[in-house]
Structures are given as C-alpha cells and as structure tokens.
Amino acid sequence: MDYLTVGCRSLLALLFLASAGGKLRGAGAYRDFVAATGRLAPRFLPTRWAAVAVVAMEIAVAALVAVPATATAGFLLAAVLLTAFTLAILAALRRDERTPCACFGRSRRRLGGGHVVRNLLLLVVAGLGLVGSAFAADGSADTAGVLTAVAAGAAGALLVSLADDFIDLFSPVA
Numbered sequence: 001m002d003y004l005t006v007g008c009r010s011l012l013a014l015l016f017l018a019s020a021g022g023k024l025r026g027a028g029a030y031r032d033f034v035a036a037t038g039r040l041a042p043r044f045l046p047t048r049w050a051a052v053a054v055v056a057m058e059i060a061v062a063a064l065v066a067v068p069a070t071a072t073a074g075f076l077l078a079a080v081l082l083t084a085f086t087l088a089i090l091a092a093l094r095r096d097e098r099t100p101c102a103c104f105g106r107s108r109r110r111l112g113g114g115h116v117v118r119n120l121l122l123l124v125v126a127g128l129g130l131v132g133s134a135f136a137a138d139g140s141a142d143t144a145g146v147l148t149a150v151a152a153g154a155a156g157a158l159l160v161s162l163a164d165d166f167i168d169l170f171s172p173v174a
Helices: 003-024 027-040 047-066 068-094 113-134 143-161 163-170
Strands: none
Touching: 003 027, 003 047, 003 068, 003 113, 003 143, 027 047, 027 068, 047 068, 068 113, 113 143, 113 163, 143 163
C-alpha cells in the first residue's frame, strides 16, 4: 500500500466532506453558496441545479476516495471538479468579480489568486493520488504508516479548509 496515496485519499475525502458540510450547515450558508454559484457558474447552467450538483459531487468525491476500490474514480472526479472550480474562479477574476466564493460555506474572503493556487495544489494532490492508486502495490501496509498517512492528510485538509482564516489573520489591517 502506498502511504502517499493514503494521505491523498485522506486529505481529499476530508476536504470535500468539509466543503459540502460547510455549504449545508445552515440555511444562510447554503443561500450564500447558491448566490456564489450564480456568480461563478456559466450563465447557461441553472444556478440552483448547479449548486445541488456541486454539493452532490463533493460528497461523491469524499465517498469514492475513502474506499480503496473506488479511489481512482474519486481522484478523477476530484480532478474534474477542481478544474471546473479553477476555471470558474479565473473567469470571475477576469470579469473583476471578487465577491466571496463560499467554497467552505460562509466566507468573507474575496476571490483572489490564492484560491487559484489552492485549487492547483489540490489538483496536484488528486493527480498524485490517481497515479498512486493506478500503481498500487499488493495492499499490505504497516498500521503505523497508514495512521501517519491518514493523520497527515487530515492535517492537510484542515490547513486548506482554514487557509482563508490564516490569510485574514496575517493580512495587514486596512
């Protein structure tokens, strides 16, 4: 078993679960997310359907990468979603649309290059997981190694999900 793949699975499962949970944690958070979807999604997509589809796919990614037998499909879906999110953010930035994205629920952090960098780094994680799951070894693993990989993935997911808060904390006050 490849510990890097286990860490990638842990990071993406927890991160996409946190993302979906943040959007669904209350009526206000979901309303903010639907509004952000309306600003970020292509105009031909019905906003409410797009919002429901995003949350459903985020939950699907979390479920798929959590199970070794379906991890490859989960990494692929994560890569597709992250690519779509990145393109939507780039298009919004090109239009000078910088309102909060509600990526993890309610947020005051305006869209910026950091969101693009975050998504590109997560695309790398999905790619590493995809390659690792395609070349998975026999499945034998040391329990301590697996637990370390899961903990590292969980720590990464926590850092990514709180990135906007860290940026706000260390940004100069205007």
